[in-house]
Amino acid sequence: MLEAGRVYCQTSKSFVNGLRELGHQWSTDNMMEDCLDKFSKKLSVILDAQGEVIETIQKSVRTKLQTFVKEDVRRFKDVRKEFERSSETLEGALARNAQAPRGKQHEVEEATNALVNARKAFRSGSLDYVLEINVIEAKKKADILLAMLSLMETQAQFFQQGHQSLSELDQYCQKLSEEHTQFVLNSAREKRDMEQRHAAIKKKDMSYDDSVLDFNSDAANGIAMEGYLYKRASNAFKTWSRRWFSIQKNQLVYQKKFKDQPTVVVEDLRLCTVKPSSENERRFCFEVVSPSKCCLLQADSDREQQAWISAVQNSIASAFQERREDTHSPRQRCSSVSMSSLGGGGGIGEQESEGCKALEEIQAIPGNKQCCDCGEPGPDWASINLGITLCIVCSGIHR
Numbered sequence: 001m002l003e004a005g006r007v008y009c010q011t012s013k014s015f016v017n018g019l020r021e022l023g024h025q026w027s028t029d030n031m032m033e034d035c036l037d038k039f040s041k042k043l044s045v046i047l048d049a050q051g052e053v054i055e056t057i058q059k060s061v062r063t064k065l066q067t068f069v070k071e072d073v074r075r076f077k078d079v080r081k082e083f084e085r086s087s088e089t090l091e092g093a094l095a096r097n098a099q100a101p102r103g104k105q106h107e108v109e110e111a112t113n114a115l116v117n118a119r120k121a122f123r124s125g126s127l128d129y130v131l132e133i134n135v136i137e138a139k140k141k142a143d144i145l146l147a148m149l150s151l152m153e154t155q156a157q158f159f160q161q162g163h164q165s166l167s168e169l170d171q172y173c174q175k176l177s178e179e180h181t182q183f184v185l186n187s188a189r190e191k192r193d194m195e196q197r198h199a200a201i202k203k204k205d206m207s208y209d210d211s212v213l214d215f216n217s218d219a220a221n222g223i224a225m226e227g228y229l230y231k232r233a234s235n236a237f238k239t240w241s242r243r244w245f246s247i248q249k250n251q252l253v254y255q256k257k258f259k260d261q262p263t264v265v266v267e268d269l270r271l272c273t274v275k276p277s278s279e280n281e282r283r284f285c286f287e288v289v290s291p292s293k294c295c296l297l298q299a300d301s302d303r304e305q306q307a308w309i310s311a312v313q314n315s316i317a318s319a320f321q322e323r324r325e326d327t328h329s330p331r332q333r334c335s336s337v338s339m340s341s342l343g344g345g346g347g348i349g350e351q352e353s354e355g356c357k358a359l360e361e362i363q364a365i366p367g368n369k370q371c372c373d374c375g376e377p378g379p380d381w382a383s384i385n386l387g388i389t390l391c392i393v394c395s396g397i398h399r
């Protein structure tokens with residue numbers, strides 16, 4: 001009973017913990033969190049009190065039982081021992097009396113006297129024993145009754161206090177019940193609206209392409225463009241796998257699963273160029289070329305291919321734009337696409353004078369004085385992804 005009381009308390013506590021955990025599931029919903037928090041706190045206080053009640057009862061019951069065993073049961077055992085001893089004596093006397101030979105008068109008399117005494121002692125001992133049995137049974141009953149009585153009293157008191165404590169939540173429960181009714185009504189209405197919208201949309205043609213996101217360099221989440229693309233493995237198998245690509249922080253990255261850490265394809269888009277690829281047998285392919293590698297990607301449609309190519313181009317352009325705004329360094333000014341004029345012929349008009357300065361600076365770097373391909377002096381075009389200067393004719397070929 002005592003052990004069961006302990007288990008009862010522990011189990012109740014884990015029940016309240018369950019309620020609390022359920023509340024954590026709703027950390028974004030005030031109504032739910034509030035409700036479970038209030039209820040579990042209340043119950044927890046009540047259970048603590050119950051734990052104390054059970055602890056106190058256990059202590060008093062244990063003390064009573066220990067006194068009972070130490071004093072009453074010990075005395076009872078002494079009496080029983082006395083009774084058993086007299087019983088053995090009687091048996092011995094009976095045996096000796098039976099063995100006394102007929103002819104020996106003296107022995108017969110002695111045995112008869114011993115038997116009378118033993119029988120007297122045995123009867124007196126059995127009466128004592130029976131009395132003690134009755135006394136200890138009554139005492140046991142009285143002690144346990146008293147313990148149960150105090151148990152019932154404390155339990156009654158406890159439940160009364162618990163009821164009082166819980167009824168403090170009455171007003172809240174009423175409010176909550178009203179909120180619940182309102183919620184059920186609202187969600188029924190929402191469900192009906194949703195079903196109507198759903199049916200209306202389903203009547204339309206469902207074969208249209210997925211919408212293509214436009215490049216948005218100011219997106220709040222920092223993701224300028226995202227969507228599914230097939231990517232050809234760079235290993236010997238050249239298998240195609242579908243991955244979720246995005247352009248963020250001037251990088252082209254992809255993920256296999258939503259929570260995966262993104263894999264970076266191009267670390268700095270300013271160093272790369274993008275172009276449609278028709279070499280492959282597959283349609284809608286395009287290549288992202290950076291100094292270190294070339295990545296072949298495939299969109300789902302012509303439209304998506306165009307969207308991705310211009311997104312990468314826009315991203316390159318805005319990356320340069322950002323640098324320009326950040327640093328005002330003329331050196332960063334040369335380009336908005338990877339093949340660009342260095343401020344001379346086909347350059348950016350309004351910054352011509354600063355562009356000329358940039359051109360001089362770049363041509364001053366050893367190796368930049370002549371076109372990288374044909375050797376013509378004074379090249380004023382550059383391939384940023386290859387890091388070379390070119391004359392206008394060769395730049396056309398590169399482009």
Ligand SMILES: [Zn+2]
Nearest residue numbers: 371374391394
């Ligand atoms: Zn050239």
